[in-house]
Amino acid sequence: MPSRLDTTEVAGALAALPGWIGDADRIQLEIMLDGDEADAIVAEVMQAADVMNHHPVVERGPGTTTFTVWTHSVGGVTELDVALARRISQILRSAGVSY
Numbered sequence: 865m866p867s868r869l870d871t872t873e874v875a876g877a878l879a880a881l882p883g884w885i886g887d888a889d890r891i892q893l894e895i896m897l898d899g900d901e902a903d904a905i906v907a908e909v910m911q912a913a914d915v916m917n918h919h920p921v922v923e924r925g926p927g928t929t930t931f932t933v934w935t936h937s938v939g940g941v942t943e944l945d946v947a948l949a950r951r952i953s954q955i956l957r958s959a960g961v962s963y
């Protein structure tokens with residue numbers, strides 16, 4: 865089972881993940897995207913998440929899409945979450961989504 869990162873480790877990881885916020889319990893990215901564009905991004909993120917067997921919780925609001933990531937089995941942020949956040953950011957960059 866992966867181990868939880870401590871507050872300092874999460875802060876270090878967030879420093880390298882522009883736009884992401886959070887703490888040792890959860891990390892999160894909100895983007896200003898909805899509708900068909902958001903559908904396409906979320907589908908791509910979920911495909912990548914399936915490959916990693918690690919999934920974000922996705923919330924859709926009017927005009928926004930939010931990705932929240934933590935490792936359920938340990939109730940906090942692990943290296944797997946940092947890797948997933950990096951992958952999500954990479955997908956957004958490739959799609960030309962700015963945040």
Ligand SMILES: C[C@H](O)[C@H](O)[C@H]1CNC2=NC(N)=NC(=O)C2=N1
Pocket residue numbers: 917918919920933934935936937938
């Ligand atoms: C059995 C399987 O490994 C688990 O359900 C996986 C799937 N995806 C997951 N995703 C996330 N974010 N956290 C988990 O603990 C998790 N567990």
